[in-house]
Amino acid sequence: MVSQKVVIKNPTGLHLRPAGILCKEAMQYKSLITFKFRDNTANAKSVLSVLGACVKCGDEIEFFCDGEDEEAALKSLVDAVVNGLGE
Numbered sequence: 001m002v003s004q005k006v007v008i009k010n011p012t013g014l015h016l017r018p019a020g021i022l023c024k025e026a027m028q029y030k031s032l033i034t035f036k037f038r039d040n041t042a043n044a045k046s047v048l049s050v051l052g053a054c055v056k057c058g059d060e061i062e063f064f065c066d067g068e069d070e071e072a073a074l075k076s077l078v079d080a081v082v083n084g085l086g087e
Helices: 016-025 046-052 070-082
Strands: 001-006 032-037 040-043 060-066
Touching: 001 070, 016 046, 016 070, 040 046, 060 070
Parallel strands: none
Antiparallel strands: 001 060, 032 040, 032 060
16 A cells, blocks of 8 residues: 655645546556545545545645555556646
8 A cells, every 4th residue: 555645736626627537537547546634535536525525725635545556546646636637
């Protein structure tokens, strides 16, 4: 299992469009991909789970990837967040 913290840069946080982009990116990997925000854990492959986390701009989340392609998955998701998730 690998993990890394990242700060959400999107001005409106993880609303529907960036949440969809995050999920689409996560679904390309076989690993179990979750993220922790405050006391909650969300499934990065579920748009409803991502939206339910209520992540806003400036919030820090920690991705956890566990599986055969965990390193690639973590790098890809962190890069996507750092690059603004399409915004």
